[in-house]
Amino acid sequence: MAVLVRLLHVVIQRGRPVTVHLHPVIRTRRMSPTRRDALAQLSALLAMPLLQWPELIADPLAGTIAEYQAGRVRGAWTAVEVTARAIERCSQANATLRAIDLLSPTALDEARTSDARARRRALRGALDGVPVFAKSIYDMQSLPTTASSAEWNRLFPEPVTRDAIEVARLRRAGAIVLGKTTADDFAYRGNGTSTLSGQVRNPYDPSGGRTPGGSSAGSAVAVAYAMAFAALGTDDGGSNRIPRRRRHEAHLRTGATHRRHSHVALSRHTWPVGAHRCRRRAHARRDCRTG
DSSP states (O other): OHHHHHHHTOOOOTTSOEEEOOOTTSOOEEEOOOHHHHHHHHHHHHHSOOOOOOOOOSOGGGSOHHHHHHHHHHTSOOHHHHHHHHHHHHHHHHHHHOOEEEEOTTHHHHHHHHHHHHHTTOOOSTTTTOEEEEETTBOBTTBOOOTTOHHHHHHOOSOOSSOOHHHHHHHHTTOEEEEEEOOSGGGOSSSOEETTTEEOOBTTBTTTTSOOOSSSHHHHHHHHTTSOSEEEEEESSSTTHHHHHTTTOEEEEOOOBOOTTTBOOSSSSBEEEEEEOOSSHHHHHHHHTTO
16 A cells, blocks of 8 residues: 555656655656556556465465475475474374375485575575475386386386486476375276275265275375375376365366376376365465476
């Protein structure tokens, strides 16, 4: 309101320039003393979004990425502290929800590296230091690619030596990849049923009465239960759209990719999909732009 009050008090004087005093964040400039110019300036101010410092919440994992990063700037928490909390939450809840396929042994080291970049003011972007997950069909260095199948895990128990391209891009952005989430075997069905990890449970009904959807069930549940801020899934025929409708989440479906060398897939083309929690659609639009 202070900006508008100052602008409305401008005296239009014909025949000579007049100084318009605006809010300190807007540079004071000389302008022609016409009604059209004054109205144009007023319209521009009304169109400016209201800037707010994100609120500080008690549980950073329950908020948005923007709120989490704002808390880091304030010194309310570090990436190591929040990553450790996320891992602890996964360990406690997974016996019931069965959303996590495997946890990464390097997550805390990645968090320490992100905190070091933050101290140097050299963060790589909005995803730097953000705990995320990827679906079990993605290759992830130092972990086996189980595809959530007990038989596949028995046949190929060795850890892979490189990341899928989507996982590699998350790491390059500074994100902390916590591990892998449970899916239907080979991401083939839509109920979150894994022969390796068991039936994924809906966090709003852990008794099993309501399906979590699938096949990206673990990714959606991990985000909904605040185990991570976001999770990578895939979607050929609704594998991410079905779960997100059951947990009020936002997702971003990208163009088709051909990645047979970096994940287990039944289809030649698959769509990487990111799911993340948001309290309002505005948060979804803002956070999706960070990727």
